Amino acid sequence: MKRTIVKLLVLTFSVMMVITGCQKETFKVYAWLEGKVDMPQDELENYFKKAAETGIEGILIECHGGYPVILQDSSSFRDSAALVILRNAAVYAKKYGVELHAWMWSTNRCEANLRELHPDWYQVNGLGQNVATDVKLYNREHYRFLCPSHEESVEYLKDRVRELAEVDGLTGIHLDFIRYPDAILPYGLHESRGVVQDKVYPLWDCCYCDVCRAKFKEQTGKDPLELEDPTSDEQWMQFRWDAIANMASEVCAEIKKCGKVSSAAVFASPEESKKLVRQDWVNFRNADYLFPMIYHHSYAKPDEWVGTATQEGIEALKEAGNPAVLYSGITMPKAEDIPMFVQIVKDAGGKGICFFQLKRTLKHPELWDAIAAIDRTMK
Ligand SMILES: [Zn+2]
Numbered sequence: 611m612k613r614t615i616v617k618l619l620v621l622t623f624s625v626m627m628v629i630t631g632c633q634k635e636t637f638k639v640y641a642w643l644e645g646k647v648d649m650p651q652d653e654l655e656n657y658f659k660k661a662a663e664t665g666i667e668g669i670l671i672e673c674h675g676g677y678p679v680i681l682q683d684s685s686s687f688r689d690s691a692a693l694v695i696l697r698n699a700a701v702y703a704k705k706y707g708v709e710l711h712a713w714m715w716s717t718n719r720c721e722a723n724l725r726e727l728h729p730d731w732y733q734v735n736g737l738g739q740n741v742a743t744d745v746k747l748y749n750r751e752h753y754r755f756l757c758p759s760h761e762e763s764v765e766y767l768k769d770r771v772r773e774l775a776e777v778d779g780l781t782g783i784h785l786d787f788i789r790y791p792d793a794i795l796p797y798g799l800h801e802s803r804g805v806v807q808d809k810v811y812p813l814w815d816c817c818y819c820d821v822c823r824a825k826f827k828e829q830t831g832k833d834p835l836e837l838e839d840p841t842s843d844e845q846w847m848q849f850r851w852d853a854i855a856n857m858a859s860e861v862c863a864e865i866k867k868c869g870k871v872s873s874a875a876v877f878a879s880p881e882e883s884k885k886l887v888r889q890d891w892v893n894f895r896n897a898d899y900l901f902p903m904i905y906h907h908s909y910a911k912p913d914e915w916v917g918t919a920t921q922e923g924i925e926a927l928k929e930a931g932n933p934a935v936l937y938s939g940i941t942m943p944k945a946e947d948i949p950m951f952v953q954i955v956k957d958a959g960g961k962g963i964c965f966f967q968l969k970r971t972l973k974h975p976e977l978w979d980a981i982a983a984i985d986r987t988m989k
Pocket residue numbers: 732733734757758759760817818819820821822823
């Protein structure tokens with residue numbers, strides 16, 4: 611009897627080894643998708659059906675964006691519209707076996723009721739203007755950033771995470787805009803946005819709210835508003851890098867506590883991110899995946915830069931001892947260019963790619979065939 615059990619155990623172990631040996635790592639393909647409460651059901655179903663057919667691992671659907679729809683209980687902060695978007699999508703995610711990630715805006719929260727009730731939770735620029743009430747940065751109505759030094763802001767985001775996590779069939783929660791406003795816009799956008807940003811100007815340099823100033827003063831004895839050149843003060847830069855990284859790490863921990871995969875969309879490369887938006891994403895702890903948005907045209911860079919930024923990100927994560935997996939986010943290219951970008955990412959050591967965004971397939975259905983044809987093998 612004993613010998614039979616031992617034989618059985620050996621056999622089971624051998625079978626497991628064979629199975630494990632066969633499971634080679636594959637190159638993953640993800641895609642972002644704009645979400646709307648009134649997206650036609652057939653359109654929504656088609657994205658998930660096609661995703662399954664073409665081997666897209668998961669769809670990151672925008673459920674809270676720049677112009678949030680407030681449905682029903684607007685006196686509470688429950689994001690009913692986000693829940694509707696996710697529940698609608700979850701039906702098809704389950705039907706076709708595609709991962710569903712809730713893509714939510716994070717520090718940048720534009721809901722009218724929040725701005726009205728808690729303007730003090732929002733950031734203040736170097737001119738002393740509150741970004742929720744006093745100024746429309748870059749003339750964008752949706753540029754309203756919460757201050758990461760306010761514990762209430764962090765708790766607010768955790769509340770949103772918990773309510774999204776209730777949706778049956780949700781795989782993960784994906785944080786977007788987990789950063790400061792652009793102190794400097796990506797270089798390729800300066801002309802179209804009509805800005806001169808040869809250096810950091812106080813209009814776009816945040817957060818000089820009372821809480822941040824007091825905290826920084828307590829730590830260093832300095833008032834950031836009185837710094838001659840705030841960007842050359844290492845302690846002041848570090849203070850802001852830490853504030854966002856701490857917030858991201860806490861919210862990612864909450865996502866995982868809810869049993870979901872945590873991820874974030876971050877700026878293109880670690881150094882540019884710190885410089886442009888004070889986002890030290892290499893130190894976002896508790897994130898399972900990080901999706902740098904390597905939109906090279908916005909940075910006026912050539913195609914190969916997708917590989918450069920991918921490599922920089924992977925190396926910096928490794929150096930920081932951060933186990934998050936990096937998937938390179940790129941704007942949806944022309945169908946014929948997809949193999950080239952996949953190769954660039956693979957050559958840089960990337961494990962996957964994420965396309966922004968699937969809506970482009972409506973005008974260019976040929977993209978589906980190109981996505982299906984992606985070589986998923988890894989070296
Ligand atoms: Zn602040």
